[in-house]
Amino acid sequence: MGDEVILLNFWVSPYGIRVRIALEEKGIKYENREEDVNKKSPLLLQMNPVNKTIPVLIHNGKPICESLIAVEYIDEVWNDKSPLLPSDPYQRSQARFWTNYVDTKMYEIAVKIWKSEGEEKEAAKEEFLECLKLIEEQLGDKPYFGGDNLGLLDIVLVPLICYTYTYNIYGNFINETQYPKIIAWSKRCALKETVSKCLPEEQRVKEVFSKRRQDLNK
Amino acid sequence: MASEHGEEVKVLGKWSSPFSNRVVLSLKLKGVAYKYSEEDFANKSDDLLKYNPIHKKVPVLIHKGNPLPESLVIVEYIDDTWTNNPLLPQDPYERALARFWSKTLDDKILPALWNACWSDEKGRDKAVEEALEALKILQEALKDKRFFGGETIGLVDIAANFIGYWVAILQEIAGLELLTIEKFPKLYKWSQEFVNHPVIKESLPPRDKLFAFFKASASK
Numbered sequence: 001m002g003d004e005v006i007l008l009n010f011w012v013s014p015y016g017i018r019v020r021i022a023l024e025e026k027g028i029k030y031e032n033r034e035e036d037v038n039k040k041s042p043l044l045l046q047m048n049p050v051n052k053t054i055p056v057l058i059h060n061g062k063p064i065c066e067s068l069i070a071v072e073y074i075d076e077v078w079n080d081k082s083p084l085l086p087s088d089p090y091q092r093s094q095a096r097f098w099t100n101y102v103d104t105k106m107y108e109i110a111v112k113i114w115k116s117e118g119e120e121k122e123a124a125k126e127e128f129l130e131c132l133k134l135i136e137e138q139l140g141d142k143p144y145f146g147g148d149n150l151g152l153l154d155i156v157l158v159p160l161i162c163y164t165y166t167y168n169i170y171g172n173f174i175n176e177t178q179y180p181k182i183i184a185w186s187k188r189c190a191l192k193e194t195v196s197k198c199l200p201e202e203q204r205v206k207e208v209f210s211k212r213r214q215d216l217n218k
Numbered sequence: 219m220a221s222e223h224g225e226e227v228k229v230l231g232k233w234s235s236p237f238s239n240r241v242v243l244s245l246k247l248k249g250v251a252y253k254y255s256e257e258d259f260a261n262k263s264d265d266l267l268k269y270n271p272i273h274k275k276v277p278v279l280i281h282k283g284n285p286l287p288e289s290l291v292i293v294e295y296i297d298d299t300w301t302n303n304p305l306l307p308q309d310p311y312e313r314a315l316a317r318f319w320s321k322t323l324d325d326k327i328l329p330a331l332w333n334a335c336w337s338d339e340k341g342r343d344k345a346v347e348e349a350l351e352a353l354k355i356l357q358e359a360l361k362d363k364r365f366f367g368g369e370t371i372g373l374v375d376i377a378a379n380f381i382g383y384w385v386a387i388l389q390e391i392a393g394l395e396l397l398t399i400e401k402f403p404k405l406y407k408w409s410q411e412f413v414n415h416p417v418i419k420e421s422l423p424p425r426d427k428l429f430a431f432f433k434a435s436a437s438k
Contacts, residue, residue: 050322050355064314066321076310089298090284096291101272134272 005030006058008044010037012208014107014159015067016055017198021155022071024194026078068103071155084152098138098145099156106131106160113170115216125173128164132174136182143188150192154185158195161186167202169209225282227252230266233423234431236328236380237289238277243376244293246421248300290320293376305373319359319366320377327352328380334396335388336436349396356381357405364411375412381405382412383422387429391436 007023009016009032023030035044035054047056047063056063057070059077064070075084086092109131112124135157139145145153165174165186176183189195227245229252231238245252257266257276269285270278278285279292281299286292297305306313334342334349356378360366366374375382381397386409389396399406412418 050326059311062311064311064318066318069314069317069321072317073310073314076313089295090281090286092298093286093291093295096294097286097288100288100291 003028004058004060007032008035008041008047008054008056008058009033010035010054011200012205013054014163017159017162017200018067018155019055019057019070019074020198021150021158021195022074022084024198025082025084025150026074027081028074028078068099068152068156071152075152082149084146084150084155086146086151095145095152098135099152101131102135102153102156102160106135110160110164110170113164125170129174129178132179132182136179139181139185141181144185150189150194154189158186158189159199162190162199163205166190167205169205226280228280229254230257230263230269230278230280231255231276232257234428235276236384239379239422240289240376241277241279241292241296243371243379243418243421244296244305246417247305247371248296248303250296250300290324290373290377293373297373303370305367305371305376307367307372316366316373319356319374323356323374323377323381327356327378331381331385331388331396334394335385335392337392346394346396350401353381353397353402353405357402360404360408362404365408371412371415371418375408379412379422382409384428385409387425388432391429391433 005023005028007016007019007030009020011034020032035041037054040052044054044056045052047058048054048065051065053065055067055070056065057073058064059073064073071084085095106128109124109128113121113128116124138153142148145151145157161182163169165183174183190199227250229238229241229245231241231254233256242254255263255265257263262274266274266276266278269280270276270287273287275287277289277292278287279295280286281295286295293305306316330345330348330352334345337345359374365371366378385397395401397406397409413422
């Protein structure tokens with residue numbers, strides 16, 4: 001088809017992981033280009049002048065910024081297989097609503113857990129767990145939030161749950177017995193090659209976060 | 219014109235809120251009939267608590283008994299469901315751009331303008347600088363088009379309703395000059411096209427009422 005697909009990324013970014021999973025699910029050939037977030041390339045600054053952040057998807061020279069917008073774009077362009085959004089308008093709106101909820105609220109709380117101490121940290125963890133309960137209700141008995149296959153909500157949750165639960169970056173605070181469906185879902189996702197090849201190695205991630213913790217404490 | 223789907227469309231909103239207004243604009247542009255219910259935040263209705271238990275905020279669209287919060291999610295739903303007068307372009311790349319600018323409006327541009335208009339003396343200079351920067355990037359996105367949507371009102375125009383209408387009122391109350399014809403000629407021209415558009419004109423909250431409402435908040 002002659003498509004050129006480049007992803008400007010930073011390997012540990014959960015936002016980059018989202019776009020990669022979408023590309024993998026659709027079987028798209030792409031070039032993953034690592035950016036040094038402390039020394040951004042001229043290409044990144046040119047392709048994302050407003051926010052200067054990764055990930056940026058570049059399709060035949062045209063940039064698509066913001067991870068979820070890139071995922072929807074991927075779904076619309078490569079619409080011959082693995083739909084990431086439902087076809088029914090109401091189901092689609094629900095998927096977008098919950099994805100927005102995870103992307104804004106839950107990711108924000110995760111940052112709060114990371115940055116705070118003591119009582120504030122405990123309160124943030126509680127808040128996160130409340131959100132997780134609501135999300136678990138959305139899953140119900142489906143294998144994935146997208147039904148039989150990964151959807152937009154799965155994609156936004158995978159990196160978050162990977163870091164907060166599987167890799168335990170913020171400490172062990174998600175009790176497996178209280179969230180059996182989410183935990184089972186998370187394991188199910190990790191078994192998919194399209195997901196596992198996008199998740200960075202646990203040890204590497206822990207090293208980065210450990211260094212960030214040191215920098216934070218300085 | 220009644221809803222094509224023969225089912226009731228209801229909007230829980232607040233007259234002074236640009237977010238509620240986005241939903242009203244979208245329905246009106248499509249000619250969709252709906253029932254509007256004004257929410258009093260001091261006394262949240264049973265409907266609101268039932269239909270948006272998570273955020274307890276307006277706007278909420280209820281279609282065929284199904285509730286949907288979040289103004290931009292609602293606007294896309296309206297566009298998906300009532301396909302006349304499309305608010306989003308057909309081309310996937312143009313759609314991605316429209317979504318990007320709508321998100322940037324909510325994440326960056328609206329907050330910058332809001333903060334500037336409500337800033338105290340201490341933070342004013344910096345807030346104003348950020349607001350002007352935000353307007354600059356928005357104007358660049360407009361290029362030489364009549365509307366962000368091209369010849370017709372689109373998603374980004376609707377998302378920018380706060381800029382097109384609310385900012386003029388708030389900056390007057392704050393005694394600031396942010397969106398002016400001198401500073402941002404193209405964007406200013408767009409704002410005039412926006413507020414004078416026949417459908418938009420009749421769907422915006424009355425200026426005097428909005429001015430009085432925000433002036434009262436400012437004196438608190």
